[in-house]
Amino acid sequence: MSTVPAEALPTGAPAVRTGAADDDEAAPLAPSARLLPALAAVYRAQLSRARVARIPLLFVATFQSIGIMVLMRGVVDGGSEARAVVAGSTVLVVAFVALNLLAQYFGQLRATGGLDHYATLPVPPAAVVLGAAGAYASFTVPGTVFTAVAGSVLFGLPLSHLWILAAVVPLAGAALAGLGAALGLLAPRQELATLLGQLGMSAALLLGVLPAERLPQPVGWARDLLPSTYGVEALARTFDRDPDWAAVALDLAVCGVVGVVSLALATWAYRRAAVR
Numbered sequence: 001m002s003t004v005p006a007e008a009l010p011t012g013a014p015a016v017r018t019g020a021a022d023d024d025e026a027a028p029l030a031p032s033a034r035l036l037p038a039l040a041a042v043y044r045a046q047l048s049r050a051r052v053a054r055i056p057l058l059f060v061a062t063f064q065s066i067g068i069m070v071l072m073r074g075v076v077d078g079g080s081e082a083r084a085v086v087a088g089s090t091v092l093v094v095a096f097v098a099l100n101l102l103a104q105y106f107g108q109l110r111a112t113g114g115l116d117h118y119a120t121l122p123v124p125p126a127a128v129v130l131g132a133a134g135a136y137a138s139f140t141v142p143g144t145v146f147t148a149v150a151g152s153v154l155f156g157l158p159l160s161h162l163w164i165l166a167a168v169v170p171l172a173g174a175a176l177a178g179l180g181a182a183l184g185l186l187a188p189r190q191e192l193a194t195l196l197g198q199l200g201m202s203a204a205l206l207l208g209v210l211p212a213e214r215l216p217q218p219v220g221w222a223r224d225l226l227p228s229t230y231g232v233e234a235l236a237r238t239f240d241r242d243p244d245w246a247a248v249a250l251d252l253a254v255c256g257v258v259g260v261v262s263l264a265l266a267t268w269a270y271r272r273a274a275v276r
Contacts, residue, residue, distance in 0.1 A: 038123045042131025047138060061096035062143035065089040068209055069151045078155060080236075081211045086151035087236035088209035090165075091172055091228050093143040095204035098173045099180035099228075100197040102136045106184025107193025110273050119274045129181055129266045136180075137173025144169050152239070161238035164248070171255040172231030176204070178262025179227055185269035208232045227262060230255040 072085045109115055118128050144165060152159050180197060187193035207215070207223040215223060223229050234251035237243050 035124050035127055038127035039131050039134075042123065042127050043134050046132045046135035057101060058093075058097060058139060058143050061093045061140075062147055064096070065092050065143075065147045066150055068092070068205075069147075069154055072209070073154055076155075076211075080213070082155040082157065083236040083239040084211040084232070085209055086148065086155055086157060086239070087232045088205075089151055090144050090148045090235060091168070091208055091232045092201075092205055093147055094137065094140045094169060094173050094231070095176050095201050095208070095228055097140045097143075098133070098137045098177040099183075099204065100201040102133065102177050102180035103184040103187075103197030103200065104194050105132070105136075106181050106270075107187055107190045107197075108184075110185060110187075110193075111190035115270075115274050125270045125274065126267045129178075129263060129270050133174060133177035133181055133263060133266070137170060137177050140173060141169055148235075157239045158241070161243060164235060164238045167252055168231045168235050168255075171252055171259055172228050174259030175227035175231070175255055175262050176200075178259060178264075178266045181266035182262065182269045185266065185273045204228045227255065227258045230258070 066089075069085060069089050076082050076085055145162075148162055148165060149159065151157070152162070179200065183196040183200065184193040187196055203222075203226055207219070207226050208228055212220060212223060230251040234248045234255065237248050237251070
């Protein structure tokens with residue numbers, strides 16, 4: 001290998017290295033995957049896993065909501081109370097899977113060191129959270145549709161506007177899944193994450209299914225803070241003969257904003273848990 005003569009170098013210039021490469025220099029890390037491809041990969045993996053492991057639990061969630069509507073049928077005849085019961089029971093399926101099960105999943109992932117696996121991959125934290133949340137929310141679609149149709153038939157409500165579920169399920173699912181992921185990641189112990197997920201689902205049950213006008217005022221304030229409330233309200237309004245679409249859109253917008261905030265909180269909680 002040829003070298004540059006010393007006299008050809010300018011005064012004070014560093015000497016030219018004659019080696020081919022610096023063995024001590026660390027190789028550059030692989031570039032981080034882009035958000036959308038990484039999100040799609042995590043979503044497919046989580047959906048495949050959920051399809052195998054969560055089908056019995058989805059059946060339980062759907063059966064639970066149907067049972068609640070059958071029980072409420074004996075004390076509610078119709079009107080706004082019937083609309084609240086059907087809408088609350090429908091969104092309860094989303095809460096059971098997206099909030100309760102996702103809190104348990106991330107709590108288990110943190111407790112067993114599963115976050116270390118994701119931390120070694122060039123995957124953005126947002127892709128992990130959004131992919132898992134999207135998979136669990138998508139998994140609730142069959143149960144929510146079946147519950148909404150069964151409840152509408154049971155209480156004699158119109159079926160013509162059930163297409164609104166195409167907006168209610170992803171928006172309410174995003175809000176509840178983000179909350180569930182944050183609870184699972186922030187809980188110091190796996191058992192506490194399970195407890196928080198159960199409490200969140202119970203709150204969605206009590207505050208979502210019961211008609212709002214029958215709740216005490218302090219409980220009504222707590223209901224307004226629950227992310228699923230706005231999905232319930234949007235769906236309940238569409239059972240009217242002439243729905244107030246502006247109010248429906250406002251409820252869905254609030255639900256979407258809450259979903260963005262809760263998913264951002266879950267992403268922050270994932271980063272916090274992954275570096276510990």
